[in-house]
Amino acid sequence: MGFSKDHLLARLQELQIDYSKYEHPPVLTVEEQAKYVSSSEGALSKNLFLKDKKNRYYIVSAMTDTKVDMKVLSQRLGLGKGGIRMAPEEALSELLQVSLGCVTPFAVVNESARDVSLLLDQKFKNQTRCIFHPLSNDVSISLNTLGLDKFLQSIGRDSVYIDLEANPVVGKDQPPDLAVYVPSNSVVVPELPTKTASIQTASKNVSAEKTKPVASAKPSKLAGNVKSAVEDSALLVFKNPEKFVEEILDKTTALLLSEGKGENVEALAETFRKRLTSEFTHLAVMYKNTAYSQGFYAGTQSQPKRP
Amino acid sequence: MDVDKKDSIASDSSEQVVNPWEVAAKDGGKIDYDKLIDQFGCQRLDDSLIDRVQRLTSRQPHVFLRRGVFFAHRDFNDVLDAYERGDKFYLYTGRGPSSEALHLGHLIPFMFTKYLQEAFKVPLVIQLTDDEKCMWKNLSVEESQRLARENAKDIIACGFDVTKTFIFSDFDYVGGAFYKNMVKVAKCVTLNKAMGIFGFSGEDHIGKLSFPPVQAFPSFPSSFPHLFPGKDKLRCLIPCAIDQDPYFRMTRDVAPRLGYSKPALIESSFFPALQAKNGKMSASDPNSAIYVTDTAKEIKNKINRYAFSGGQDSIEKHREIGANLEVDIPVKYLSFFLDDDTELEHIKKEYGEGRMLTGEVKKRLTEVLTEMVERHRMARAAVTDEMVDAFMAVRPLPSMFE
Numbered sequence: 060m061g062f063s064k065d066h067l068l069a070r071l072q073e074l075q076i077d078y079s080k081y082e083h084p085p086v087l088t089v090e091e092q093a094k095y096v097s098s099s100e101g102a103l104s105k106n107l108f109l110k111d112k113k114n115r116y117y118i119v120s121a122m123t124d125t126k127v128d129m130k131v132l133s134q135r136l137g138l139g140k141g142g143i144r145m146a147p148e149e150a151l152s153e154l155l156q157v158s159l160g161c162v163t164p165f166a167v168v169n170e171s172a173r174d175v176s177l178l179l180d181q182k183f184k185n186q187t188r189c190i191f192h193p194l195s196n197d198v199s200i201s202l203n204t205l206g207l208d209k210f211l212q213s214i215g216r217d218s219v220y221i222d223l224e225a226n227p228v229v230g231k232d233q234p235p236d237l238a239v240y241v242p243s244n245s246v247v248v249p250e251l252p253t254k255t256a257s258i259q260t261a262s263k264n265v266s267a268e269k270t271k272p273v274a275s276a277k278p279s280k281l282a283g284n285v286k287s288a289v290e291d292s293a294l295l296v297f298k299n300p301e302k303f304v305e306e307i308l309d310k311t312t313a314l315l316l317s318e319g320k321g322e323n324v325e326a327l328a329e330t331f332r333k334r335l336t337s338e339f340t341h342l343a344v345m346y347k348n349t350a351y352s353q354g355f356y357a358g359t360q361s362q363p364k365r366p
Numbered sequence: 367m368d369v370d371k372k373d374s375i376a377s378d379s380s381e382q383v384v385n386p387w388e389v390a391a392k393d394g395g396k397i398d399y400d401k402l403i404d405q406f407g408c409q410r411l412d413d414s415l416i417d418r419v420q421r422l423t424s425r426q427p428h429v430f431l432r433r434g435v436f437f438a439h440r441d442f443n444d445v446l447d448a449y450e451r452g453d454k455f456y457l458y459t460g461r462g463p464s465s466e467a468l469h470l471g472h473l474i475p476f477m478f479t480k481y482l483q484e485a486f487k488v489p490l491v492i493q494l495t496d497d498e499k500c501m502w503k504n505l506s507v508e509e510s511q512r513l514a515r516e517n518a519k520d521i522i523a524c525g526f527d528v529t530k531t532f533i534f535s536d537f538d539y540v541g542g543a544f545y546k547n548m549v550k551v552a553k554c555v556t557l558n559k560a561m562g563i564f565g566f567s568g569e570d571h572i573g574k575l576s577f578p579p580v581q582a583f584p585s586f587p588s589s590f591p592h593l594f595p596g597k598d599k600l601r602c603l604i605p606c607a608i609d610q611d612p613y614f615r616m617t618r619d620v621a622p623r624l625g626y627s628k629p630a631l632i633e634s635s636f637f638p639a640l641q642a643k644n645g646k647m648s649a650s651d652p653n654s655a656i657y658v659t660d661t662a663k664e665i666k667n668k669i670n671r672y673a674f675s676g677g678q679d680s681i682e683k684h685r686e687i688g689a690n691l692e693v694d695i696p697v698k699y700l701s702f703f704l705d706d707d708t709e710l711e712h713i714k715k716e717y718g719e720g721r722m723l724t725g726e727v728k729k730r731l732t733e734v735l736t737e738m739v740e741r742h743r744m745a746r747a748a749v750t751d752e753m754v755d756a757f758m759a760v761r762p763l764p765s766m767f768e
Contacts, residue, residue: 243662243736297748338741340484341525345745348528352753 062156062168064195070168071193071202076209078202079188085197087160089123092190092199101188101201104180106162108155110146111138114245116154116172120164120191121180125223134229137238154246161196164207168194168214174244177211178237179204181220247313296342297349307339384609385565387502389636399437399608399635406611408438408633415439418446423485430478430634433701438608440618441630445603449486454767455601456594457482458584458629460493461521463513464503468520469655470735471637473742474702476524478634479605489530489593489766492521493584497536501573511537518754520658523746526757530766532593533757536580543591544583551579554620563612582617585629592760602629607636637702642674642695658743662736669696669728669735677717677724688720689727696727703734 071078083095089105096103102122109117111133121127133143151157154175155166167177183189188201208218219240229235295302311331318330382397383390391397403410411431420427430436445455459479461472483490494517496510505513514535521533540548555578560566566575585602587594594600604614611633618628639654653672656665676694678684691697691714704710713730716722 239663294748294750296744341741341745344525344527345523345748348522348526348753348756349748349750351528352750352756355756355759356752 062165062194064193064198067165067168067193068200070213071200071206071210074209074213076202076206078200078206080193081199081201083197083199085160087196096190096199096201101190102183102186103190104183106164106191108146108151108162109143110150111136111143111241114247115242116146116150116175116246117143117240117242118155118162118164118166118175118177119223120162120178120183121223122182122186122189125180125182127223128226131226132223132237135225135227135235135237136241137229137235138241150246157192157194158196161192161194163192163194165191165194165210167211167216174242174246176240176242177216177219178223178240179207179218179220180223182223183207184220247316294349297345298353303342303346306342310335310338385612386609389609397636402608403438406438406608406615408440408608408611408631411437411439411442411632415442415446419485422446422449425485428478428481428485429705430474430481430702432707434635435474435702436478436605436632436634438633439631440614441628442603442632445601445630448601453601454488455486455603455630456488456587456766457490458493458602458604459490459606460495460581460584461517462495462499462502463510463517464499464505466513466516467652467657467659468517469657470703470738471655473520473524473658474634474637475605475607476521476526480525482603482605483526483530487767489763490526490532491584491590491593492518492526492531492533493581494518494533494535495577495581497540497580498577500537501571501577507537511535515754518757519749520742520746522749522753522757523742525745528753528757530763531757532590532760532763533754534760535758538758539760540580544589547583547586547589548579550624551582551617551620552576554623555579555616559616563616578613578616581613582620585614585617586621586624586626588626592762593766598625599627601627603632604629605632606634608633609636638695638698640668640672640674640695642693656735656739658739658746660739662732662740665736665739666732669732673699673728673731675724675728678720681723684723685720689717689724691718694724694727696724696731700727700731700734703738704730 068078068080079100081096081100083092086092086095089103093103104120105123105125105127107117107119107121107127109119109129109132111117117136119127119132129143130140134140136143146154148159151159151162154169154171155162156169156171157163157166164177164179166172167175183204186204188203189207190199190201191207192198193200204218204220211218221237221240227233227236296306297303314331314334315327319327382401384397384402389397411434416427416431419431426432449455457479459475461476479490482488494514496507496514499505499513500507500510503510514537518533518535557575560575560578564574564578583589585604587597587600587602606614611631614629614631621628639651640656641654653668656668660668674693674695676690676692676697678687678689689697694717697714697717700710700713704713713722713727717724717727
C-alpha cells in the first residue's frame with residue numbers, strides 16, 4: 060500500500076536531509092501534539108486536506124497561527140466563493156494513505172496522491188524548523204523548509220509557498236492568483252459501501268479492489284511532470300491484455316459511478332454506448348496496431364524455415 | 367479549357383487567395399466559402415448526401431459532416447453510387463511535414479479520414495510529402511525525412527488500422543511503378559498550365575515544377591501494385607482541406623487521358639486561428655493554435671487569454687444583447703469538436719441570447735479540447751518506431767476491405 064513512516068524516514072536519510080524525530084502517543088489534533096512536542100523544537104503546523112467540486116484535492120499546510128480563510132482560498136484558486144471544503148475521510152485513506160489526524164506534506168510521496176496539489180505557508184520559510192507528521196500520527200519530525208524542498212524535488216514536485224493570509228481582489232481583470240495550482244486532473248474516489256446505491260453492496264474489500272485500479276490507472280492520465288512513467292504505462296495498456304481490460308473496466312466503472320444514480324438501466328446502457336463506443340474503439344485499434352507491429356517486427360527478424 | 371480561367375491565382379489583395387501555399391481572406395476578413403466553391407467549381411455537400419452516408423454506413427455521420435466542416439465535394443455522389451453497387455473505393459490523404467508541432471487544425475482531415483475508413487471499411491494510403499517541404503521550406507533532406515516520421519506517429523495516434531493503412535514518404539517510395547505514373551501525368555500537363563494552376567514563375571526552381579505530379583498520382587491505384595494489383599479501375603476518394611483543390615483539379619483533368627477514373631474529393635473549410643485573424647491556424651504562431659503537445663494548463667490558458675470572444679464588453683450589455691456567434695471562436699471550436707448536437711444547440715441558444723457567459727463557454731471548450739488532446743497523447747505515447755515501420759512497410763493488405 061502506501062509509504063510507511065520508516066520508509067519515508069529512510070528516504071530522508073538517504074537524501075541527507077537533517078531532521079529530528081519525536082515519538083509520542085498517537086495524536087489527532089494540533090493541541091494534543093503541542094503537549095508532546097514543544098515549540099522550541101520548531102513551528103507546529105496545521106494540515107488541511109481539501110477537495111473542490113470537481114474532485115480535485117489539495118493539501119494546505121500552514122503555521123498554526125496562520126488564518127486560513129476557506130472562502131478566500133477558494134476564490135484565489137478560481138473556484139468561486141464556496142468551491143472548496145474538507146475532503147471526506149475515504150479520500151484521506153485512498154489518496155493520501157494516512158489515517159485521521161495525520162495529514163502532512165509528506166503524503167504526496169504516494170503514487171495515489173500524484174494529482175493532489177500541495178500548498179505551503181510561506182511563513183514556514185522564516186522558521187528554523189517546522190514540525191510535520193512523517194505519515195504516522197505517533198511520530199513528529201522537525202526539519203528546515205530547505206529539507207522539505209529537497210525531499211519534494213526528489214519526487215519530482217516543486218515546492219509551492221504562498222501567502223495564505225493574503226486576500227487579493229479577484230475579479231474580471233484580476234484573475235485568481237492561485238488558479239495555476241489547481242490540479243489538472245480530478246480523482247474519482249468511490250464512496251464507502253454504507254452510503255450509496257445498489258452497486259455498492261459489495262463489502263469493503265471489494266471496493267478496495269475496485270479503487271486500486273483507479274489509483275494505478277492514473278499514471279495513464281497525464282500529469283505535468285512524470286512523462287516517461289506515463290509513456291511506459293500507456294504502452295503497457297496496449298501490449299498487455301490484463302492492463303487493456305483494466306483500462307476498459309476503469310473507464311466503464313468511472314462512468315457508472317458518475318452517471319449511474321437514479322437512471323433506469325436502459326437509459327444507462329444507452330449512455331454507455333454513446334459515450335464509450337468511440338473511445339473503446341480507439342483503444343482497440345491501438346491494441347491491434349501494437350500487436351501487428353510486434354508481429355511484423357518479429358517477421359523481419361525471423362530465420363527462414365530450414366528445407 | 368474552362369479549367370484555365372478558374373485556376374488563375376488572384377494576385378490582387380482585394381480578392382481572397384486560396385492555394386496550397388497561401389490562404390488569405392479578402393481585406394483581412396473572413397473566407398467566403400460560397401465564392402470559393404464557385405471559383406473552384408466544386409459542389410456543396412448538402413443534407414441529402416449526409417443522409418445517404420448515414421444510410422449506407424448504418425451509423426451517425428461524423429460530427430464534421432453534421433456541422434458542415436467538410437462542406438464541398440467533387441463526385442462524392444458517384445463514389446456512393448458505386449459503393450452501393452458493391453464497387454469499393456480507397457482513401458488517399460496526406461501531410462506536408464513542415465514542422466514537428468502539430469496543432470488541432472492539422473488533425474482534422476485525419477480524424478475525418480479515420481471515420482471514413484471505419485464507416486465504409488476501405489483501405490487508406492497516406493502520403494508524407496517530405497520532398498515538397500524540402501523544396502518549399504528549404505529543409506535538408508534528412509530533416510524533412512525525420513519530420514515525416516515524427517508526423518507519422520501523430521497520424522497513427524489518430525487511430526488508423528494498420529491492416530488497412532499504408533503510410534509512405536515520397537523520399538522512400540517514389541520510384542518504380544510510382545515514377546512511371548508520375549511521368550505519365552507529367553506528360554499531360556504543359557508548363558503554362560502548371561504556372562496557371564499553381565502560380566509558378568520563372569524565378570521558381572524546377573524542383574517545384576515537377577512536384578505536382580507527385581501529389582497527383584496516389585489517386586491512381588496502379589501506383590500501388592503491392593496493394594491493388596489488377597484493380598486499375600478502383601476509385602479513389604480524397605479528404606482534404608479545400609486549399610488542396612488545385613492539385614486535384616489538375617489530376618482529374620489528366621485522369622481520363624490516362625484511362626483512369628477521376629479521383630473524388632471531399633473538402634473541408636479551414637480551422638480558424640484562436641485570435642480569429644485571417645484565414646487559418648498557423649504553426650508559426652504558437653498562440654494561434656492548440657498543439658497536441660499542450661498541457662491541460664496551457665490549453666486552459668490559451669483559450670482564456672487568446673480565444674477571440676463574441677461576448678459583449680460588460681455583463682449587463684451581454685445579458686441584453688447576447689453574444690455575437692458569428693465571430694465567437696469558442697463556439698466555433700465547439701462546433702468542430704463537441705459531438706453532442708443537443709448540447710451545442712443549447713450553448714448557442716443560451717450564449718446567443720445572453721444568458722450564458724463567455725467564461726462558461728470557454729470552460730466547456732477547455733474540457734472538450736483537453737480530453738481530446740490527452741487521448742491523443744496517450745495514443746501517441748504508444749506509437750513505437752516499430753509501429754511506424756510496420757505502417758510504412760511496402761506490404762500487401764489482405765483484409766483491407768473487411
